[in-house]
Amino acid sequence: MASLSFFQSFDHNLLFTLFSLLISALLFFLTRKPKSKPVNLPPGPPSWPVVGNLIQFARSGKPLYLYMHELRQIYGPIIHLKLGNRTTIILSSPDLAHEALIQKGQVFSSRPPETRTRAIFSCDKFTVNSATYGPYWRSLRRNMVQGMLSSTRLKGFRPVRESAMDKLIERLTYEAQKNNGLVWVLKNVRFAVFCILVSMCFGLEMSTEMIEKIDEMMKTVLIATTPRLDDFFPILSPFFAKQRKRVLQVRDEQMKLLVPLVQQRRSAVRNSGSDPSAAPFSYLDTLFDLKVEGRDSVPSDAELVTLCSELLNGGTDTTATGLEWAIARIIDDPKTQARLYNEIVSTVGDRKVDESDLEHMDYLNAFVKELLRKHPPTNFSLTHAPTEPATLGGYDVPVNANVEIYYSPISEDPKLWSNPEKFDPDRFLSGREDADITGVKGIKMIPFGAGRRICPGLSMAMLHVSLMIARMVQEFEWSAPDPDGKIDFSEKVMFTIVMKNTLRACVKPRVKRT
Numbered sequence: 211m212a213s214l215s216f217f218q219s220f221d222h223n224l225l226f227t228l229f230s231l232l233i234s235a236l237l238f239f240l241t242r243k244p245k246s247k248p249v250n251l252p253p254g255p256p257s258w259p260v261v262g263n264l265i266q267f268a269r270s271g272k273p274l275y276l277y278m279h280e281l282r283q284i285y286g287p288i289i290h291l292k293l294g295n296r297t298t299i300i301l302s303s304p305d306l307a308h309e310a311l312i313q314k315g316q317v318f319s320s321r322p323p324e325t326r327t328r329a330i331f332s333c334d335k336f337t338v339n340s341a342t343y344g345p346y347w348r349s350l351r352r353n354m355v356q357g358m359l360s361s362t363r364l365k366g367f368r369p370v371r372e373s374a375m376d377k378l379i380e381r382l383t384y385e386a387q388k389n390n391g392l393v394w395v396l397k398n399v400r401f402a403v404f405c406i407l408v409s410m411c412f413g414l415e416m417s418t419e420m421i422e423k424i425d426e427m428m429k430t431v432l433i434a435t436t437p438r439l440d441d442f443f444p445i446l447s448p449f450f451a452k453q454r455k456r457v458l459q460v461r462d463e464q465m466k467l468l469v470p471l472v473q474q475r476r477s478a479v480r481n482s483g484s485d486p487s488a489a490p491f492s493y494l495d496t497l498f499d500l501k502v503e504g505r506d507s508v509p510s511d512a513e514l515v516t517l518c519s520e521l522l523n524g525g526t527d528t529t530a531t532g533l534e535w536a537i538a539r540i541i542d543d544p545k546t547q548a549r550l551y552n553e554i555v556s557t558v559g560d561r562k563v564d565e566s567d568l569e570h571m572d573y574l575n576a577f578v579k580e581l582l583r584k585h586p587p588t589n590f591s592l593t594h595a596p597t598e599p600a601t602l603g604g605y606d607v608p609v610n611a612n613v614e615i616y617y618s619p620i621s622e623d624p625k626l627w628s629n630p631e632k633f634d635p636d637r638f639l640s641g642r643e644d645a646d647i648t649g650v651k652g653i654k655m656i657p658f659g660a661g662r663r664i665c666p667g668l669s670m671a672m673l674h675v676s677l678m679i680a681r682m683v684q685e686f687e688w689s690a691p692d693p694d695g696k697i698d699f700s701e702k703v704m705f706t707i708v709m710k711n712t713l714r715a716c717v718k719p720r721v722k723r724t
Contacts, residue, residue, distance in 0.1 A: 223230075246663030248330055251605040252299060254290035255281065264442065273703060275589040278616055279303070287619070288603045288616055293339060294442025296322075302616035304626065304653040306603050308612060310660035311649065314600060319343040319662040322595040322610050325441040327457050331431060331464075333513045338518045339683050345503035350517070355666050357496035358410070358521075364670060366491060368565065370409045371674070373679045378402040382686065392691055395537050395713045399682075400530035401425070403674060405523050411518050412471050412491025414478070426524050427467050432504060432705050434460040468515045493521055525667050528587035529674050531706045534713050535585040536679050538579075541688050541715060542697040546635065549573050551684045552719075560722070563680045565673060571680065574636035578676050582647065583621045583632050586657035587706045591615035594663065621655040686717040 258264050270277050278300060281289055282382075287303035310318045320343035324335055334338045338354050341347035356365065378398060385393045404425050408416065434457050440446040447454075475494045497517055498688055499508055509517065539548040554563060554572045568574065593615040601607060622630040627643065637643040646652065648668070649660025658665035665671070682688075689712055690697065700710035 217469055219283055233579050236331060236676050249608060250604075251292040251601070252288040255290075257292040260294075260443075262294055262296075264293050267291075267293075275449075275616070275618065275703070279619075282619060285528055288605060290605075293612075294439075295444070295657075296359060296612055297444060298612040298614065298631045299602065299605075301602065302612045302619040304620050304623065307615050307620060307656065307660070308649070308653045310594065310602055311615070311656075311659070311663075312653075312677050314602075315345075317596050317598060317600050318594045318613060320597045322612050324591055325437065325440070326341050326447075327441070327454070328435050330457060331435055331516065331519070331577065332462050333510075333516045336509075337516055338341040339520060340608040343597060343662075344404070345397065346505075349500070349502040353500055354493075354521075358493045359670055361669065364673065367406070369408050370406055371543050371565065371677060374402050374409075375677065377405070378678070379681065379685050382682075383716060383719065391716045391718060392714055395719055396534040396708070398529060399533040399678060400526060402678065403529045403533075404526050406674065407522050409492075410520050411493045412475055413490050414471060414475060414569070415492065418459050418461055425526075426466065426523070428519065428526070430460055431464055431519060431522055438542040449494060464468070464519070465512065468518065469511050472511055472514050472518070473486075489622065493517065508622075518650055520646050524665075525670065525674075527704075527706045531708050532581060532585060532587060532671075532675050533678055534709055536675070537682070537688055537715060538699065538713050539577075539581065539710065540683065540688050542699075543633075547579065547683065547688060550577060550679070551687075554680055554684050558684075563677070563684050566676050568673070568676045568680065572639060572674060572675075573635060574633040574680060578672065578679070579645070579647065580590075580633060580635040581653045581675070582657040583645070586617050586655075589617055589703065591617070591656075592663065602678065614655070617655075617657065623654075625679045626654045684720065686719060689716045689718070691716050 255263055258265060265454070267277055271282075277602070278289070282302055286626055287301065288306055289300045289302075291298045300308060300497070321335070321340055324332060324340060328340070329335065335341050336346065336350070338347070338350045339581075341350055364367070378401075380402065381398050381401075382393050385398070401421075405421055408421055408424060438453060439475060440450045445496075472494060475492060477496060479495055481511050483706050490642065494514065497509055497514055540550065549572060553571050557570050558564070591614060595607065595617075596607050596613065599606065599609055600674065602613075602658060620626070638645075645654035647655060647657060648664060649656045653660060658668045658671070697713075698711050701707050702710045
């Protein structure tokens with residue numbers, strides 16, 4: 211359930227539009243007294259007064275991950291950037307990531323202060339992802355993992371997944387029939403994933419129209435929380451009154467849409483009595499009477515909306531974009547598609563793939579692992595922050611500094627991987643290469659993060675990706691719209707790393723064996 215880091219979601223185009231406002235702020239900040247005690251910060255490009263390195267980044271005209279790739283060639287695997295009022299430390303080597311997340315995990319397991327916008331939607335950091343390391347976080351994470359995402363609980367949602375998979379196949383079949391075999395991949399898989407999460411979250415029967423309405427609301431929330439210039443320069447906040455008003459409006463719309471669902475679920479649970487089938491289990495059930503360490507009250511309706519939104523937004527785009535990259539890879543290499551299909555047939559025969567079959571599909575599991583190595587959901591980890599003055603790689607890291615892990619230099623490090631630029635699931639077969647995606651046994655690829663703040667939805671995400679790939683390959687033969695067409699693997703950053711050109715594929719139903 212990883213989500214977009216604050217660091218990589220900033221839109222550098224805003225810097226050009228609002229540069230004049232920075233000049234106004236410059237005189238104010240220059241009058242501030244400098245820190246009396248110097249610190250040994252990591253190397254990095256020289257920064258400008260007040261604005262730090264923001265203007266340099268904007269003038270580069272490059273996406274942040276490409277800009278960071280260039281800086282890494284100059285300054286090495288640990289870099290310091292000053293982004294307005296934020297001290298940012300970027301790590302891009304397995305040793306540094308291991309030092310921060312595993313060796314010094316307790317120190318680096320907190321989050322930096324929230325922007326005012328995000329604090330509105332997180333109820334002042336009352337979520338698993340954003341909570342400060344401490345009692346609130348422990349209570350919320352323990353509840354999510356044990357009460358919702360344990361293997362036992364996940365098995366209980368099998369009927370939900372089966373229904374969503376069947377509907378996905380129906381949607382793809384219908385769309386292909388209407389469009390000469392062509393389907394939009396991301397749109398369809400994303401909706402299937404969202405349907406699963408909505409059911410898991412609320413435990414209510416909903417119409418397609420209602421689910422789509424919730425989905426649009428969640429997208430609006432993500433847009434509303436995109437960082438603005440005043441997040442880096444609070445003194446500019448008077449210039450953003452209109453944007454703050456819009457944020458409050460979006461939050462109000464979110465509450466009006468989701469609170470009735472919360473109340474409906476609460477009523478269903480109370481009225482179920484001795485018949486548990488009257489109210490199938492949902493995430494909300496674990497939250498109504500949740501006792502959070504250090505608080506006397508149970509979560510408010512606003513906090514329940516926030517926690518549900520975290521599950522929905524955290525688990526949708528990360529999974530859906532991975533599935534789009536997966537289909538792109540099997541179209542690009544017909545031999546890979548054939549191997550996946552043959553493994554499915556040899557494992558399940560003519561019956562529909564069941565999730566219990568997945569553990570017996572070695573090539574599928576290797577394919578998914580390679581997918582996560584080459585196409586992690588985000589370029590950067592969710593932001594970490596030290597709870598006390600600390601060091602990394604021999605350099606000082608101040609309290610509340612933004613500490614980011616840059617993934618691709620690790621997952622494509624030629625010292626760790628053979629032919630890292632090649633998409634090769636076979637590297638994970640026969641013991642030739644391997645990697646523990648949790649980072650516990652060593653960091654070679656950590657698409658879900660590592661250490662104490664590792665994504666709690668790791669198991670759920672792996673299950674959803676593997677099951678959906680298996681079902682889609684079992685039901686359809688996938689190819690490019692143009693028989694001679696090549697897949698463009700260029701990427702861009704939205705809420706996650708998506709294909710620059712949204713994938714449209716040609717599907718042909720498999721011939722059922724008799």
